[in-house]
Amino acid sequence: MKNLVITDKDISNQLFKNSVVVNLNNIHYSSCTGGLECMKCEGACYFKDDMSIISKWMNDCQLIIYVTKVKYGCFDIPFKRMLERLIVNKEPFYTMVDGETCHLGISQLRKKLLVIGYGDATEEEKKMFKDLLDESTLGFTYSSVDAYFCDECELEETLNTFGGVDLG
Amino acid sequence: MAKILIINSSLKHAQDFVDPFVQRLLVHLSKEAECVDVRTTNSFDERTFFEYDQVIFAFMTALDSIPSSTLEVFQKLEGQPKNNADVYALIACDEYETEKCDLSQKIIEKWCEKENLHFRGSLKIGSVLFINKSASKFVVANYIKGFAIAILKQAKVYSRVTMLTENIFMKTANKYWNKEIKKKSKEKRQKK
Numbered sequence: 001m002k003n004l005v006i007t008d009k010d011i012s013n014q015l016f017k018n019s020v021v022v023n024l025n026n027i028h029y030s031s032c033t034g035g036l037e038c039m040k041c042e043g044a045c046y047f048k049d050d051m052s053i054i055s056k057w058m059n060d061c062q063l064i065i066y067v068t069k070v071k072y073g074c075f076d077i078p079f080k081r082m083l084e085r086l087i088v089n090k091e092p093f094y095t096m097v098d099g100e101t102c103h104l105g106i107s108q109l110r111k112k113l114l115v116i117g118y119g120d121a122t123e124e125e126k127k128m129f130k131d132l133l134d135e136s137t138l139g140f141t142y143s144s145v146d147a148y149f150c151d152e153c154e155l156e157e158t159l160n161t162f163g164g165v166d167l168g
Numbered sequence: 169m170a171k172i173l174i175i176n177s178s179l180k181h182a183q184d185f186v187d188p189f190v191q192r193l194l195v196h197l198s199k200e201a202e203c204v205d206v207r208t209t210n211s212f213d214e215r216t217f218f219e220y221d222q223v224i225f226a227f228m229t230a231l232d233s234i235p236s237s238t239l240e241v242f243q244k245l246e247g248q249p250k251n252n253a254d255v256y257a258l259i260a261c262d263e264y265e266t267e268k269c270d271l272s273q274k275i276i277e278k279w280c281e282k283e284n285l286h287f288r289g290s291l292k293i294g295s296v297l298f299i300n301k302s303a304s305k306f307v308v309a310n311y312i313k314g315f316a317i318a319i320l321k322q323a324k325v326y327s328r329v330t331m332l333t334e335n336i337f338m339k340t341a342n343k344y345w346n347k348e349i350k351k352k353s354k355e356k357r358q359k360k
Contacts, residue, residue: 031179033179033182034178034230034235040349041356072239072275072282074239080230084179093341100263101264101338131271132233135268
């Protein structure tokens, strides 16, 4: 199973040769309606679009790389819309993890998450973003969650540094 | 006499989970405010934002932070005229811990800072799917009244409320999901 790179900006396919690069600008996906109906139907989402494949893939691959703009210490809108659709990968029931209630992820495969955030985020916003990653990965079996930040103009250079990370 | 705007900026169907709290807030605010408008992301017109003295964003968190629908409202408001309005937030999450709403509040605070608006506080509600099905609904009612009073006085307010105990939450919540899942599969079988 190939790894998965999800980006909200055009990047070279050559950087991550052992991964499928999904550019959010080139796919079709609807916004989650937040009605939680999928949780009542064993993760079956009402929408049948490109996210149907991506959400399944995310359960099965071992490395996921996000390339996202960071705005107000959060994912930018296209990325956030995509992430909201991943609710299908969560169990409906609540479980206590580290003293907090949360929904467990349905996949038990241990995976790594690498996030490359770009944009003019302040130190405070970077901290907020890292906290957000910690919160949103609670209940999932990530063996590591790493975040790196750069300015938009430095993104290509930063991606060159990380190119090949998916080869293991 | 203030002009107040409440925007239910949750994801489309999550607006239904937040609406009972919005309606309760509306009752309290309507008693003293000059006008209170309730809008959703669809009915909200960003060009009228400057007309209000106080704005309340009401939403349910999505994936542990602010929903994309609220971020879209923020984006629409960038570059629109604003009247130094006071901003409040009613943030709800489905988990027991109201701390799950903290990041959303920080994001709103950050947005307000960038847009030169005054963030004046929030009411965070935990266990939102179940709280109105338990005795805790009366406790929430009091908190909403307190929140409304603070808004009318243009005072700062930071309050949070959730179900009475974690045990009650776990029992009620998992029972709810069991029931909903059974109901859905029965519906499916009947359709076949």
